[in-house]
Each structure stands twice: as structure tokens, then as C-alpha cells.
Amino acid sequence: MSEIIIRPNVGFDVLPYKEGLEKIDFDRECKFDEVLMVNHTCYGPIYPFEELFSEMESRQCDFWGVTAHMEMTPNPFTGTGRLPYHINTNFLAVRAPLLRSPPFRKYWGAIKGADTYEAAIQEHETRFTDHFTELGYVSDTYLDCRKYGTHYPAILDIDETMVDRNPLLKRRAFFHDPRFLEHYAADLPRAIDVMRRTSDYDESMIWRNVVRSAELRNLNTNASLTSILPDVRMKQDATLPDYGRVAVCAHVYYTDMLEELLQLADTIPVEYDFIATTETEEKKAFIEKAIAGRKNVGKVIVRVVEKNRGRDMSSLFITCRDLFMDDRYDLVCRLHTKKSPQVAAGRANMFKRHMFENLLNSRGYTTNVLDMFHDNPWIGVGVPPLVHIGYPTMGHVWFANREKAELFKIGLDLNINFDTDTPVGAFGTMFWFRPRALRKLFSHPWSWEDFNPEPHHVDGGLAHVLERLICYVAQDAGYTTQQIINSRLAGWNFGMLEYKLQKISAALPNADFTGQYNFLDHWRRTGYRIDSPHPAPAEHAVIEMGILPPAPPPPTVSQSLEVLILSAKRSIAHRYPWALKLLLSLRRNIG
Structure with missing residues (x-):
């Protein structure tokens, strides 16, 4: 049986999962041994799904996925409590005992849908594993994600998961803000190299797809298209x-x-x-x-x-x-x-x-x-x-x-x-x-x-x-x-880039690239005022989930005007140095 449900693009992946489950009435008629909930945030199968399903068929569990996110304290979304260990819900398999259970139906009945990406993660992905584990259900993942040493192996250890024949390659690694990948030295170029050496996956499908949504500078940086x-x-x-x-x-x-x-x-x-x-x-x-x-x-x-x-x-x-x-x-x-x-x-x-x-x-x-x-x-x-x-x-x-x-x-x-x-x-x-x-x-x-x-x-x-x-x-x-x-x-x-970057960095507070960027961006948004406070934002608590710190408030009209005048002066000085010399000479003569 196959059916395609056409629906408004709302609710991220959570509401589509819910509607699909409701469509089969949570397998009330006992037609399925297992239901897969899969979204479009990965490329694959990089390696044959036969390897994945053959291995997971031998595992005794009620639900399973390919990768998982580690527990974190405090929860980076709230700044308090903990973020529980959870299976990444871009690929989640639920077996019949859980699928047909009243708690499973009740869980999805409470799902209302979210308006933002972060809210959608908190409503479902970060809750699902912990919720059903506490109810006594058993989970598992294809890859042992605890061995990698980072909290988000699907992206932060994307190359090592390819070495371990992860069949799914995260799309976000291609278009995400490079500051996040740089912070953790997430090596997407090596992951691509591993894929090319060990897989027959049609790589053109990646590039034809990712250019539809990525900003070129981010894509070229993350995937090292040089x-x-x-x-x-x-x-x-x-x-x-x-x-x-x-x-x-x-x-x-x-x-x-x-x-x-x-x-x-x-x-x-x-x-x-x-x-x-x-x-x-x-x-x-x-x-x-x-x-x-x-x-x-x-x-x-x-x-x-x-x-x-x-x-x-x-x-x-x-x-x-x-x-x-x-x-x-x-x-x-x-x-x-x-x-x-x-x-x-x-x-x-x-x-x-x-x-x-x-x-x-x-x-x-x-x-x-x-x-x-x-x-x-x-x-x-x-x-x-x-x-x-x-x-x-x-x-x-x-x-x-x-x-x-x-x-x-x-x-x-x-x-x-x-x-x-x-x-x-x-x-x-x-x-x-x-x-x-x-x-x-x-x-x-x-x-x-x-x-x-x-x-x-x-x-x-x-x-x-x-x-x-x-x-x-x-x-x-x-x-x-x-x-x-x-x-x-x-x-x-x-050599020149390294020299210029280290000279600028040496004039800034000792921090990683994101911290120094936030310091300068705050100064820019205040109109480069000498007397403006320049706090170094504490970005680490937020960057853990890949969500960069919020931008400072926009400058006032007067600050924007000051920046415009300053920029105009600099542009004239660079493009027409003779004009600047003339203006300075007239100013001295008038004075």
C-alpha cells in the first residue's frame, strides 16, 4: 500500500509524523511490524540500508534510530536543568509494541506543533527518547554515539561516522553557519572524501539539492569547495x-x-x-x-x-x-x-x-x-x-x-x-x-x-x-x-590571510573566533563608538546545539547616520585620495 499525503508545509517534521501516524490509526489493525519516521534532513543511503536493517533486526528494542545526541547540562535551550540523551528523529523506527500502545497514542495526541525550529526540537526530538525510556521501553541506535566524545556526532563527528558507515549524511553540515563547525572542528570535507572512497552513492544528488537552499559562502566554506x-x-x-x-x-x-x-x-x-x-x-x-x-x-x-x-x-x-x-x-x-x-x-x-x-x-x-x-x-x-x-x-x-x-x-x-x-x-x-x-x-x-x-x-x-x-x-x-x-x-x-587574521585577533580579547566576532559585531552595531561598552558575549552555552548567539539590537537612526558618514569618508579616501587631500587643505585654509 502506498499513499502520498499533500499538506501545508507547517509544523516542521513533527506534525507530518503525527498526521501519518493518525492516518494508519497507530496501527490499530496490526498491519505493521515497524513504522519509520524519516525526514528530508539527510542524504542517503550513503551505504546500503540492507546493512542498517540487517543489524537492527538482531537488536532487541522497542524503538531505534541511526544516531543520537548526548545528554547536556544545563539544557542549552533553557539555560537550566538538563537536555536528555535522545535519538535524532530524522530517522526513527518504532516497533509494534510501542506503536500500538496507549502511551504512544497519548504522546502524539498532546503534540500541537511549533512555529520555530528550536521549539519543534524541544516539543518532540529532545523529549521522545527520555519519555518512553522512563515508561520502560527500550531504545537503541545503529551507531554507538557515546564513543565519539562529542554531544552531536551526526554533525560534529560527521567524518568519523562516515568511517563507521553511517548511511545518513546530515544536510545541515553543508549550509550551517561555519562558525559553529569551526568551533568544533567538524570535518565535512573529510566526510566527503571518505564517502567518495568507500561508497557508490551518486554524489551529484547532494550538490544539485544543497544549492537550492544554501548560501554559497557558507557552502563553499563548510564543504571546502576550493x-x-x-x-x-x-x-x-x-x-x-x-x-x-x-x-x-x-x-x-x-x-x-x-x-x-x-x-x-x-x-x-x-x-x-x-x-x-x-x-x-x-x-x-x-x-x-x-x-x-x-x-x-x-x-x-x-x-x-x-x-x-x-x-x-x-x-x-x-x-x-x-x-x-x-x-x-x-x-x-x-x-x-x-x-x-x-x-x-x-x-x-x-x-x-x-x-x-x-x-x-x-x-x-x-x-x-x-x-x-x-x-x-x-x-x-x-x-x-x-x-x-x-x-x-x-x-x-x-x-x-x-x-x-x-x-x-x-x-x-x-x-x-x-x-x-x-x-x-x-x-x-x-x-x-x-x-x-x-x-x-x-x-x-x-x-x-x-x-x-x-x-x-x-x-x-x-x-x-x-x-x-x-x-x-x-x-x-x-x-x-x-x-x-x-x-x-x-x-x-x-600566509597573508594568516598574518592579517592573527594581527586583528591580537588586538582583541583572547577568545575563540565566534567570541571575537561577537565582540566586534556589537561594536559595529553601536556605530563604532569609542565610549560604547564592548561585552564579550558568553556564546558557549548556546553554541552547543548549533544555535549561534542572537544578534545585538539594531543601531539607532543617529548611530546609523554616523556609520554612513564614516563609511563615505573611508570610501572617498580609498577611491579618490586626491579629493580627500583637497578637502583637508580647504579645511586648514578656512581654519
Whole structure:
């Protein structure tokens, strides 16, 4: 017998369990030996359920699950008493003696449903095991969760439970706040590695599902979606597979950089089409002559843009729109001739190398990139990590682009959530992509007038907004974004990040990352007032269940105005230092 009950999405998993049990009238007709209550918060079976059911069939108990949560004192939800040991109710089996008993019916009759996640946990999950154990019923779990040494092994020991062939992989580990996972060093990347080595589970089902609800920054952090690739092919003994049709699509404004782009493209180990855009017929002829006879180059397409507005972004999404609206290409590397004359030469050159060397560093490196896309069909975009050396990007890289990004999110019908502080983006607008992953950007009827006229290529304009939308459009299409970096730049970037983090941390009270973050966040929300008290919140009592401390109250209007003025001053000082010097000079003269 099978029946699907369609109901409003209310009551979390508790009310659906109750309605299902009521539907079978708590097995009054004695049709079932066992009833399973299973929700959608796990992936699986990572390992065959046959192993699970075969083992549990030999256990003498009245109800059982796969994993359990340990007892805690005090109860982190209330701050008093104790949180009892309880089976995680994402997978709960109840056998006939309990299923048909009056106490079981009475328990569910008292369930009213909860409006919040935390209340739902307290109403059912944390009560069920303790309640029926006190009534004399016997429980058991497939995994001996007491051996792991943490209170929540399903997440905090997610890798070790995979080693022990846990058939269920918690979804929350992928999208939960990374501060919680960092606090306990919960190693999701190792769990994924164990799964890949020991299971035949279709991994694509994980990624296609999790991108529907996760914030990209959290997902990329928790699952370590960053690949440090060497300059030799990792699959040295394997023949090159069929990568599909590959293309390089480059916007060439500075023709003196064309040879540099072509040398990068030479690292592609298979035939590829070379597509270029430029703004004059003279440059078009120059490009066509330079590319003639180049190794591995198949078809050559060079187009002159209709207008020089939007630079590399408009040339991609307007001039080349027709090339990527169908399935003629499977994988494309987007490049452009980058000089960044508005910043100091050292920083500009570093930014350019950060793009070029992390996309096409050598033949072996580029082959690894192609292998990555071939072996992981859920990856839609490959980008260099966020540039931060020489640039104040960390935590602020939305700059003036968030408001318009929200508008285009609606206009493009993107069913995603933007990251609050630091979006995952194709910063520098050079990246690898599957055209299918960005179909919404290519199908949208952009016009040249949508882009800022020259020379006003500034934050807040469409080109810079698109730079931040690319990875989220891929997410909406069901694809992940992989950050890729070569080993030399990985070492340098890690060293710089470690240095910057330890300098900031040294200026703060001695606490873990979450404590220091709360300290600074409180200061920020009070408008960075020097005389504002800066308590270090006691986060540990709450973080135990994975519920981070509540945010401080929002700032007042006057505090917000002070922050706005301060931010404006800092922005002017960073972008237009000459203007700040002029204002200071006028102030001194007036004084």
C-alpha cells in the first residue's frame, strides 16, 4: 500500500509524523511490524540500508534510530536543568509494541506543533527518547554515539561516522553557519572524501539539492569547495577524456596583451575555439592575424562590439549571446586584457596574475581544471578565490552593488539567497563556465544603454553587478562554484590571510573566533563608538546545539547616520585620495 499525503508545509517534521501516524490509526489493525519516521534532513543511503536493517533486526528494542545526541547540562535551550540523551528523529523506527500502545497514542495526541525550529526540537526530538525510556521501553541506535566524545556526532563527528558507515549524511553540515563547525572542528570535507572512497552513492544528488537552499559562502566554506591544483596532471596515467567542445572567449581591448592571452590558451591540451571581441575593425584584423596557425585552435570568431559600453561584460552577454544560448560549447574560459590603470601598478599586476595564473597556469594545471569539470558535472563555474592582497575586499566586496543585485535577482527570477558580507563572485570577470549554468544571463535582453558609458566603469554599474551575479545565476541553475588556485599562489594567499587574521585577533580579547566576532559585531552595531561598552558575549552555552548567539539590537537612526558618514569618508579616501587631500587643505585654509 502506498499513499502520498499533500499538506501545508507547517509544523516542521513533527506534525507530518503525527498526521501519518493518525492516518494508519497507530496501527490499530496490526498491519505493521515497524513504522519509520524519516525526514528530508539527510542524504542517503550513503551505504546500503540492507546493512542498517540487517543489524537492527538482531537488536532487541522497542524503538531505534541511526544516531543520537548526548545528554547536556544545563539544557542549552533553557539555560537550566538538563537536555536528555535522545535519538535524532530524522530517522526513527518504532516497533509494534510501542506503536500500538496507549502511551504512544497519548504522546502524539498532546503534540500541537511549533512555529520555530528550536521549539519543534524541544516539543518532540529532545523529549521522545527520555519519555518512553522512563515508561520502560527500550531504545537503541545503529551507531554507538557515546564513543565519539562529542554531544552531536551526526554533525560534529560527521567524518568519523562516515568511517563507521553511517548511511545518513546530515544536510545541515553543508549550509550551517561555519562558525559553529569551526568551533568544533567538524570535518565535512573529510566526510566527503571518505564517502567518495568507500561508497557508490551518486554524489551529484547532494550538490544539485544543497544549492537550492544554501548560501554559497557558507557552502563553499563548510564543504571546502576550493581546489589547490598542481602544475602536473594529477591523473597522469589516464588518457584525456572527451571534455566536449571547449572555447576561450576573450575581450581584447589592449592588443599589446594579446600574445599573453594566447600563451595562456596554449596550455589547453585539446582543440578549442577562440572567440574574441574588440572595439575596432583594425584590432579585429590584428587579432585574426595573430591567432592564425596557432596550435590547438579550431574555429576562430572575432567580433567588433557595437558600442564600447560595459567593456568585457557587455561584450560577453550581448555580443556573444548567440554563441552560448545553445549547447554548442560545453566549457568556456572567459578572459580579457586587464590592466587596471586606476590602481597602483603593483596591485594591478598582482590582480592580473591572480586571474591568469589561477585559470590557465600551465598545461598540467589547465588539464587538471578540465578534469575537474569532467569528473564533477555539478560544477558550473570555476573562479579564482577572492583577491585580497592589496585590496580591501574581505567583508566589503559588495561595495555599492548589493542594491542593484537584489533588483536583478528579482528580474532574473533567481531563487537563491545572497551572502550577507562577502559574495562568492567572479571578481576580475575572468572564469571558467558551463554555458548552461549561465543561461539566464545570456537569455536576458540586455541593451548597451543598461551599461555605464565610458569612462564611468564604476561600482553600482551593471558590469560590476554582473561580476557578483555570475555564481548565483549558476547556483539558481543547480550548479556549484569551485574556487581554483595554483599551489604557489595558494601558499602566498594563505600566509597573508594568516598574518592579517592573527594581527586583528591580537588586538582583541583572547577568545575563540565566534567570541571575537561577537565582540566586534556589537561594536559595529553601536556605530563604532569609542565610549560604547564592548561585552564579550558568553556564546558557549548556546553554541552547543548549533544555535549561534542572537544578534545585538539594531543601531539607532543617529548611530546609523554616523556609520554612513564614516563609511563615505573611508570610501572617498580609498577611491579618490586626491579629493580627500583637497578637502583637508580647504579645511586648514578656512581654519
